[in-house]
Amino acid sequence: MLPRRSGLSVAIFLVPPLLLYGVAVLLPIVQSLFLSLFSWDGITDMTFVGLDNYAKMFARDDVFWTAFGNALGYLAICLVLQLGGALAVAALLTALPRARELVKTLYLLPAIISTVAIAFLFQRIYSLDPVGPLNQLLAWVGLDGAQTAWLSNVDTVLAAVSVPEGWRFTGLYMLIVYAALIAVPRELEEAARLDGASWWQTFWRIRFPYIRPVWITTTVMATTFALRGFDIPYLLTNGGPGQSSELLTTYMYKTAFVHTDYGYASAISVFIVVECLVAVGLIYLLLRRRDDS
Structure with a gap:
């Protein structure tokens, strides 16, 4: 559809990043898929086991299903904080008469802070002994009974490791949504207000x-x-206590580098890739149905 010279120019610019993407992303996925068919400890010869790693994952590994459930809870909390927070702040920013740049910068700062620094920060916030800011705040408002060791309590640990991730990227998504909101034609909004529409x-x-x-x-x-979240939960709890905050990513990491079962860890990594693809497909399917209706 493009003239030959234009097509050549497009190819020159597209081929290098596509090659880089293939080497950095697609090749490791193919390697993981291949390795998932073997049993290998990283030292001895690989033993072909076919689909046994997948059979073990789905039928004989309770920890895997615990990690899968935790990953879904982690996803739900992150989406509520990131998307809900981003949309709310972006909408408020459009009505802010001044200091928009300052507010945007403050909200974006967590996205560029080191993950290790964020983990240490929230360790202090959640601390019970010595009393951290969160438990101190509960004491100030008269909720001393609600004080707990947030990262050691099996009832609170999953939410506790999810909040830092949600807080970290809210500013990034806020910036994207804000850029989209300010691009909405003003005449459409003015016409709606003239027709009596509320905010x-x-x-x-x-x-x-x-x-x-x-x-x-x-x-x-x-x-x-x-779904691929790993660093903050691993740094805060390493999946504990028990498997209360174990995610598929942390379980995969420990299976590979602690238990040296690279074949099974590769099977888990393939499942994570498929999980992400299914999630993306469901998002497009649901939102397209909404558009069609």
């Missing part, structure tokens, strides 16, 4: 449908990042 009706009926493509992309990004 909420203008937002829900005019603004949000207009930014739907950006919202879909942001949802896909947040979902896949959360």
Whole structure:
């Protein structure tokens, strides 16, 4: 469809990043798929086991299903914080008369802070002995009975490791949504207000449908990042106590580098890739149905 010279120019610019993507992303996925068919400790010869690693994963490994359930809870909390927070702050920013740049910068800062620093920060926030800011705040408002060791309590640990991840990237998604909101044509909003639409009706009926493509992309990004979340939960709890905060990613890491079962760890990694693809497919299916209706 393009002239030959234009097509050549496009190829020159596209081929290098596609090659880099293939080497950095696709090749490791293919290698993991191949390795998942073997039993290998990283030293001795590989033993072909076929689909036995997958059979073990689905039928004989209770920890895997615990980690899968935790990953879904982790995903839900991250999406509520990241997408809900991003949309709310972006909408408020459009109505802010001044200091927008300062607010955007403050919200974006967590996304560029070191993961290790964030983990140490929230360890202090959740601390019970010495009393951290969260437990101190509960004491100030008269909720001393609600004080707990948030990272050691099996009832609170999953939410405790999810909040830092949600807080960390809210500013990034806020910036994306804000850029989409300010691109909404003003004449559409003015016409809605002249027709008597409230602020909420203008937002829900005019603004949000207009930014739907950006919202879909942001949802896909947040979902896949959360399903692949690893660093903060691993640094905070290493999957504990027990398997209360064990995610598929942390379980895969420990299976490979602690138990040196690289074949089974590769099978888990393949499942994570498939899980992300299924999640993306469901997002597009649900939002496309919404558009069609």
